[in-house]
Amino acid sequence: MSVKLARADRRAAWMFMAPMLVAMLVVAVWPLARTFYFSFTDAYLDDPTNYSLIGFENYLEVIGDRTWWIAVRNTLLFTVVSVAIETVLGLGIALLINQAIPGRGLVRAAILVPWAIPVVVATKMWEWMLNDQFGVLNQVLISMGLIDHGIAWTANGSLIMGVVIFIDVWMTTPFMVLLILAGLQMIPGEIMEAAEVDGIPAWKRFWSIVLPLLKPAIGVAVLFRVLDALRMFDLAYVLAASSEQVMTASIYARNRLISFQELGIGSAASTWVFLLVAFVAILIIGVLRLDRAAGEAP
Amino acid sequence: MTDAAVALPARRRRSSASYRLERRIKKGFLVVAVGLVLIYTLFPYYWAIVSSTKQGAALYRNTFLPAFDLTYYKALYENRIFLGSLVNSAFVASSTTALSLILGISAAYALGRIDFPQRRGVLMTILMISIFPQVVVLSGMFELINWLGLYNRPSALILTYLLATVPFTTWILTTFIREFPRELEEAAIIDGCSHFRILTKILLPLMGPSLASTGILAFILAWNEFLFALTFILTDENRTVPVAIGLMGGSSRYEYPFGQIMAASVTVTLPLIILVLIFQRRIVAGLTAGAVKG
Numbered sequence: 279m280s281v282k283l284a285r286a287d288r289r290a291a292w293m294f295m296a297p298m299l300v301a302m303l304v305v306a307v308w309p310l311a312r313t314f315y316f317s318f319t320d321a322y323l324d325d326p327t328n329y330s331l332i333g334f335e336n337y338l339e340v341i342g343d344r345t346w347w348i349a350v351r352n353t354l355l356f357t358v359v360s361v362a363i364e365t366v367l368g369l370g371i372a373l374l375i376n377q378a379i380p381g382r383g384l385v386r387a388a389i390l391v392p393w394a395i396p397v398v399v400a401t402k403m404w405e406w407m408l409n410d411q412f413g414v415l416n417q418v419l420i421s422m423g424l425i426d427h428g429i430a431w432t433a434n435g436s437l438i439m440g441v442v443i444f445i446d447v448w449m450t451t452p453f454m455v456l457l458i459l460a461g462l463q464m465i466p467g468e469i470m471e472a473a474e475v476d477g478i479p480a481w482k483r484f485w486s487i488v489l490p491l492l493k494p495a496i497g498v499a500v501l502f503r504v505l506d507a508l509r510m511f512d513l514a515y516v517l518a519a520s521s522e523q524v525m526t527a528s529i530y531a532r533n534r535l536i537s538f539q540e541l542g543i544g545s546a547a548s549t550w551v552f553l554l555v556a557f558v559a560i561l562i563i564g565v566l567r568l569d570r571a572a573g574e575a576p
Numbered sequence: 577m578t579d580a581a582v583a584l585p586a587r588r589r590r591s592s593a594s595y596r597l598e599r600r601i602k603k604g605f606l607v608v609a610v611g612l613v614l615i616y617t618l619f620p621y622y623w624a625i626v627s628s629t630k631q632g633a634a635l636y637r638n639t640f641l642p643a644f645d646l647t648y649y650k651a652l653y654e655n656r657i658f659l660g661s662l663v664n665s666a667f668v669a670s671s672t673t674a675l676s677l678i679l680g681i682s683a684a685y686a687l688g689r690i691d692f693p694q695r696r697g698v699l700m701t702i703l704m705i706s707i708f709p710q711v712v713v714l715s716g717m718f719e720l721i722n723w724l725g726l727y728n729r730p731s732a733l734i735l736t737y738l739l740a741t742v743p744f745t746t747w748i749l750t751t752f753i754r755e756f757p758r759e760l761e762e763a764a765i766i767d768g769c770s771h772f773r774i775l776t777k778i779l780l781p782l783m784g785p786s787l788a789s790t791g792i793l794a795f796i797l798a799w800n801e802f803l804f805a806l807t808f809i810l811t812d813e814n815r816t817v818p819v820a821i822g823l824m825g826g827s828s829r830y831e832y833p834f835g836q837i838m839a840a841s842v843t844v845t846l847p848l849i850i851l852v853l854i855f856q857r858r859i860v861a862g863l864t865a866g867a868v869k870g
Contacts, residue, residue, distance in 0.1 A: 287692065291687075292686075294686035298742060298746055299683075301738050301742055302742065309713035312720075371613055374609050381614075385614060388617045392617050393852075395848070396848075399818070402821060403624045407620060512818075515806075515822075548712045552709065556708075
């Protein structure tokens with residue numbers, strides 16, 4: 279009887295999941311499989327039915343391209359620097375909001391504003407504020423006497439990557455703050471009170487109690503942010519189109535695929551992006567697991 | 577003996593005074609920090625509003641107050657292509673949200689309430705789909721869209737957006753469903769109630785707030801999407817708002833229509849900000865439910 283019931287339950291479970299699974303097969307699994315397949319062909323986008331299989335040639339073509347390595351370097355640089363800044367800044371703001379201060383609710387609401395703004399809009403807003411002649415930032419810096427004439431933030435090759443990172447930090451720190459804040463609120467108040475009564479200085483309370491207890495929350499937040507940063511497309515594309523200075527791996531892949539119509543090579547580049555993201559994901563999850571295992575040992 | 581009795585209260589008074597001073601300094605420091613955070617997060621949007629209400633030369637002078645000149649807004653609302661892109665975005669984002677909520681709640685019921693061996697595997701697969709880069713499916717998606725004859729149609733975007741929104745709604749709704757006590761349905765199960773009735777008659781009426789916060793997050797995700805919208809739509813009248821704004825530009829770098837872009841930016845962001853501020857608590861719950869328990 280109960281075996282029968284369990285089987286009926288199992289069937290019901292698959293029926294409830296069927297619409298979702300079908301949707302995922304159509305929009306995720308199938309296109310992914312086709313991308314892998316195309317990456318082994320010499321197909322072009324204008325006539326995708328006419329192609330032949332050419333093995334790993336496309337993969338070699340991509341890793342032999344200097345631009346690809348520039349894109350990879352940009353992507354990694356962007357990911358490491360922006361996520362690092364976001365984590366530190368997010369931790370700081372989360373600790374601030376967690377204090378009993380006036381205007382706490384207001385800050386909590388205000389912090390969501392950059393997060394809700396579309397990437398394209400945020401990019402345009404900052405582009406305008408950073409405009410070399412009329413941007414408010416240059417005007418303020420000039421009136422403070424720090425510079426004589428406006429800095430071309432978005433036109434200068436060595437500054438534009440900094441601008442991309444800066445805008446990304448502005449947009450995504452709220453996400454960090456929310457996740458770290460959720461972690462902070464799970465720390466029992468008694469621990470902190472006990473430490474305070476024992477006269478342990480604030481920095482040590484933070485370093486030896488708060489930070490270790492926050493590690494899982496920060497780990498998850500960093501994982502999500504890193505994977506998101508590795509696929510970044512819109513911000514750099516809107517700010518600098520296909521300029522090599524901030525070209526990311528996603529922009530490179532899309533360029534080959536859509537702009538150059540190279541379905542085969544574009545698919546191979548996409549697959550490299552996929553492998554890159556998968557590799558980093560496995561690496562981070564591995565580090566988190568090791569951490570957890572180390573924490574569980576006596 | 578008397579010495580110590582006199583000295584003690586004096587010292588205590590002094591230490592409490594310095595303690596109070598220390599607390600006041602700390603509080604002042606915190607207030608300054610809060611002010612800085614507020615300026616950092618809010619000023620760019622405020623500045624977009626200010627810039628969008630200035631005209632001509634005033635746009636290039638940096639007074640910090642808005643001029644309330646609505647010329648750019650009028651021009652924007654007479655611009656058929658921009659209005660069209662607003663309609664497209666609203667259509668695409670709300671259809672995507674509705675579809676993902678339906679698919680998500682049904683799957684979440686199975687994943688949150690029914691015990692079956694592959695449950696963990698399914699959840700992990702969903703999580704993996706939600707983190708892989710969209711550019712990876714671009715070639716396959718392009719072919720699929722062409723096959724279905726959807727190229728350059730807004731409905732193509734609804735289909736492709738499911739890639740990001742369905743794993744998201746499924747994941748979050750699963751964590752929400754698990755938070756409801758199982759006792760709710762136990763009586764119904766004993767009475768031989770079907771799963772479909774349990775979901776629609778018992779759980780759904782309770783899930784309004786969860787559906788609202790998940791829906792808002794999915795809506796924002798779809799409203800803000802750029803890569804697919806840029807790739808699968810060819811002509812101006814079928815574009816969504818982010819791409820329309822992204823492609824706005826002047827004939828040269830020096831006559832860039834910043835005032836107009838700012839007016840458009842303020843317009844498309846306002847509904848999102850209002851939604852976010854109204855549903856603040858729910859959104860935070862939704863965002864953290866997905867991540868913290870996962």
